[in-house]
Amino acid sequence: MNIQVLYGTETGNAEMLAEDIAAELEAEHEVTATNLSDFDPADFDRGTLYLLVCSTYGDGELPASAQPFAEKMEAEQPDLTGVHFGIFGMGDSEYEETFNGGPATLAELMIARGATQLGERIAHDASGADMAEDLAFPWAEEIVGMASDALGQAA
Amino acid sequence: MTGQIAIIGAGPSGCFLAQALLKAQPDLRVDLIDRLPVPYGLVRYGVAADHQGTKAVTRQFARLFERQGARFFGNVGVGTAVTLDDLRGAYDAVVLAAGLSADRALGIPGGDLPGVHGAGKLTRALYEHPEAEALPELGPNPLIVGNGNVAIDLLRLLAKSPEEFDGSDLGAGPSDWLAGSGIEEITITGRSPAAAAKFDTVMIKELGKLTGVTIRVIGAGDSDDPEAQKKLAALTALEGGDGPRRITFRFGLTPLAVEGEGQAAAVRFDSAEGEEVLACTSVLTAIGFDTPGDLPRDALLQDEQDGGLAAGLYATGWFRRGPRGTIPDNRADAKALADRILGELTPDPAKPGAAILQGLDAITDYDGWCRIDSAETANPPPGRCRAKITTREAMLTLARQEDMQ
Numbered sequence: 001m002n003i004q005v006l007y008g009t010e011t012g013n014a015e016m017l018a019e020d021i022a023a024e025l026e027a028e029h030e031v032t033a034t035n036l037s038d039f040d041p042a043d044f045d046r047g048t049l050y051l052l053v054c055s056t057y058g059d060g061e062l063p064a065s066a067q068p069f070a071e072k073m074e075a076e077q078p079d080l081t082g083v084h085f086g087i088f089g090m091g092d093s094e095y096e097e098t099f100n101g102g103p104a105t106l107a108e109l110m111i112a113r114g115a116t117q118l119g120e121r122i123a124h125d126a127s128g129a130d131m132a133e134d135l136a137f138p139w140a141e142e143i144v145g146m147a148s149d150a151l152g153q154a155a
Numbered sequence: 156m157t158g159q160i161a162i163i164g165a166g167p168s169g170c171f172l173a174q175a176l177l178k179a180q181p182d183l184r185v186d187l188i189d190r191l192p193v194p195y196g197l198v199r200y201g202v203a204a205d206h207q208g209t210k211a212v213t214r215q216f217a218r219l220f221e222r223q224g225a226r227f228f229g230n231v232g233v234g235t236a237v238t239l240d241d242l243r244g245a246y247d248a249v250v251l252a253a254g255l256s257a258d259r260a261l262g263i264p265g266g267d268l269p270g271v272h273g274a275g276k277l278t279r280a281l282y283e284h285p286e287a288e289a290l291p292e293l294g295p296n297p298l299i300v301g302n303g304n305v306a307i308d309l310l311r312l313l314a315k316s317p318e319e320f321d322g323s324d325l326g327a328g329p330s331d332w333l334a335g336s337g338i339e340e341i342t343i344t345g346r347s348p349a350a351a352a353k354f355d356t357v358m359i360k361e362l363g364k365l366t367g368v369t370i371r372v373i374g375a376g377d378s379d380d381p382e383a384q385k386k387l388a389a390l391t392a393l394e395g396g397d398g399p400r401r402i403t404f405r406f407g408l409t410p411l412a413v414e415g416e417g418q419a420a421a422v423r424f425d426s427a428e429g430e431e432v433l434a435c436t437s438v439l440t441a442i443g444f445d446t447p448g449d450l451p452r453d454a455l456l457q458d459e460q461d462g463g464l465a466a467g468l469y470a471t472g473w474f475r476r477g478p479r480g481t482i483p484d485n486r487a488d489a490k491a492l493a494d495r496i497l498g499e500l501t502p503d504p505a506k507p508g509a510a511i512l513q514g515l516d517a518i519t520d521y522d523g524w525c526r527i528d529s530a531e532t533a534n535p536p537p538g539r540c541r542a543k544i545t546t547r548e549a550m551l552t553l554a555r556q557e558d559m560q
Contacts, residue, residue, distance in 0.1 A: 016215050064483065064487070098360070
């Protein structure tokens with residue numbers, strides 16, 4: 001399966017996790033990890049599974065590297081019908097009101113353009129006991145499993 | 156090897172720079188040199204003890220040393236153990252990422268009275284920096300001058316009840332000190348109006364979780380700017396509570412003098428309504444940071460341009476930008492600087508690199524730090540995630556212990 005891990009990062013933690021997820025999946029799939037700041041929404045491909053990894057910054061906003069992507073989505077208004085994605089959020093529950101605000105916004109952006117979200121949006125908590133990858137690897141496997149059905153039907 | 160780069164300071168700015176350099180050019184030799192025996196600078200000694208999520212960034216930095224090949228040379232004072240010129244002679248490029256560790260002085264009459272404490276001095280003591288002074292007596296009514304994020308950190312720490320430090324790495328001494336502080340009322344004052352206050356809204360919202368406080372906000376005013384309105388709304392939402400500890404926010408107060416007979420007892424301010432005197436039992440200043448003077452920052456930065464200072468000499472982070480900006484702001488700066496350095500680098504294989512550090516006493520390396528880290532996290536006290544080793548001697552002893560069973 002073609003998988004592209006797209007990450008929105010501010011301090012680099014989401015970038016590190018995205019690279020780890022790509023490394024974890026690359027034995028069995030064609031995987032790339034790309035910063036959302038370097039990705040054009042016009043390039044979404046219906047035959048590729050997108051795994052989004054995104055943090056939150058400031059007052060619940062998208063992290064810096066996801067902001068140019070959000071602007072391009074607004075400007076280009078691409079039709080993402082048939083595009084499948086899963087989304088993994090990174091946050092810090094010390095800031096409880098805005099916890100995981102960034103990933104929620106990113107998922108909304110995708111769904112508003114017609115994309116299909118696979119699975120639940122997972123929220124890792126940097127103030128919690130779990131390591132991000134301990135949640136993210138099983139999540140990625142699960143989404144890949146769901147995608148083989150979804151992308152199979154689309155093909 | 157495609158060049159040797161020394162980064163002075165293994166705090167977040169230095170680590171982000173090393174990360175960007177090694178991502179772009181994995182064959183580089185990148186050495187991080189720090190005056191402390193341990194890495195990570197302000198992440199360890201400046202990020203609040205109750206913000207462990209923010210400290211998770213050190214997992215990235217650990218990879219620098221474990222997978223990307225960066226090396227750590229701790230307990231090396233630049234200017235004392237080795238000079239900046241020596242390093243410039245030994246490396247193809249040298250980057251100053253030493254931060255700013257001295258508290259900016261109030262610069263007003265009475266500003267050096269006993270009972271006036273800088274935020275950096277106080278947080279170093281709270282976070283058990285090996286060079287920290289003893290924690291001072293603040294009395295029941297401390298007054299904070301400044302309203303940036305450092306001031307809000309201080310306010311939150313002083314206002315928290317003991318159980319609100321669960322999960323933190325606040326040490327036993329500082330925990331007892333906070334629990335026994337006897338603080339009744341904290342006043343926090345800012346020079347600017349609330350709409351222009353320097354704190355981030357998210358820091359204000361976090362104060363809404365405090366359980367043991369009653370909060371008043373005096374003279375917040377209003378604004379047409381949407382960003383400022385968010386700030387004001389977050390402040391107003393804080394008002395109320397029924398805890399025993401009172402917090403008062405004041406704005407538009409420019410300090411004129413600290414008053415008191417041999418001990419700070421009040422601050423006289425200028426405001427739009429004229430002069431006002433606020434009584435207090437101690438004054439905590441959080442108005443920025445300066446260089447401690449071990450590197451001639453002003454002279455070095457004279458011709459600074461986008462991080463470049465002179466041939467092969469660069470600066471990043473707070474040392475370059477001044478005491479502004481969060482950890483990720485400095486990451487963006489480090490990435491841009493890495494591109495510039497790589498564009499200008501002209502490797503000279505004859506340069507000795509870290510060999511010039513070889514004769515120095517008691518250098519620590521990354522493995523040494525790992526031994527310290529393991530010792531700190533192996534058996535933390537109840538409710539804590541770490542018990543910091545607090546003295547340089549103890550750190551050095553641990554760092555030098557080879558893996559003995």
